[in-house]
Amino acid sequence: MNQNPKPAPADAGERKAKTPIVAYSVEQLPVYDEVLYESAKQDMEKVGEVTVAPRDASCFEVPAGHFFRINSVEGPQVGDLNLWNLYDLNERFFSGKTRQLHASHVTIGDRLWSNIPYLRPMATITDDTLAWYGIDDDGGSVHDVIGTRCDPYTNHMLKGVDYHYCCHSNLTRALSKHTGLSLDEVEPHVHDVMNVFMCTGFILDTHQYFMKASPVRPGDYIEFFAEIDLLGGLSACPGGDCGSSHSDDATPCYPLLVEIFKASQKILENWQPAKVNAYSRTHGMN
C-alpha cells in the first residue's frame, strides 16, 4: 500500500464512482449441462482411489469422461490441486483465467480451464458439499483460485529457514515420482493451484490475502468431471485447515482421499472430450 499518496484530483469522486462491469459474462461460456452430468453419475462405479498423506502429495490419473472426488476423511484439511493433460505436461490448469471467467472461488458448474494456447475446460465441478458456505461476513469463501501454493522459496525469504513439505515441494516430489522425471525437470510444471476446501478472501480495507479455518469436515467432498484425460496432483497442505499457520510442522494435518469413478458409458455415448482452443495463433502477423 502507498503510505504517502499524492493529493487526489478534484474529480476523484467522479472517477471512483464508475459502475463495475463483470469482465466476462458466464452466459458466453459453454452451458453447464447438469442433466448430462447427473445422468452420467447414476450408475457410476468406483475404479480407483489414492490417499494423500498429510504434508505430502500424490498424483492420480483420471480418463476423460470419468469423475473424481476429493474427500475430507479424518479432520479438516486443505488440498492444493494441480491438473495436467495426461499426455502433455505443458498443458496445465490456469488459475488466473479460471478466476476471471468464473470467480475468485469456484463451485458447482464452474470449469477449471487450461493455459494458453490450449484454453479449454480440463474439469467441471459437478458436486460440492460446501456449496452452502457461500460468501461469509468477512468476504471469505471456499475453493479459491487466487492463492498460489505455499512454497519453500517464499518461506525461506520470510523466515530464513528451509522447509521441505510446502505444497510446491510436495507436488514437485509427487510429479517426479509419478513421471520418473527428475525434480529439476518437473518443478517448472508445478503451477498455481485450486485451493480445495481452503477458506480465503481479501481484507476489505487493505485487500491483503487472508485465510481462515476451513469449514470442511470429514464426509465433505468436491467432485469433478474430467473433460480431457487428466493427471492430477494433490497436496495435503502443511497448513492443515489453514486456520493459523502454514509452511511448518506445527499444525495438525490430515490425509485427503481421492476417488475415481467410471461414469455411465451409455449416457456419454455422444459426449466428446473438450477440444483445444480454435484461435488461429497468427497473432496478426501476415
Ligand SMILES: [Zn+2]
Ligand atoms: Zn500449502
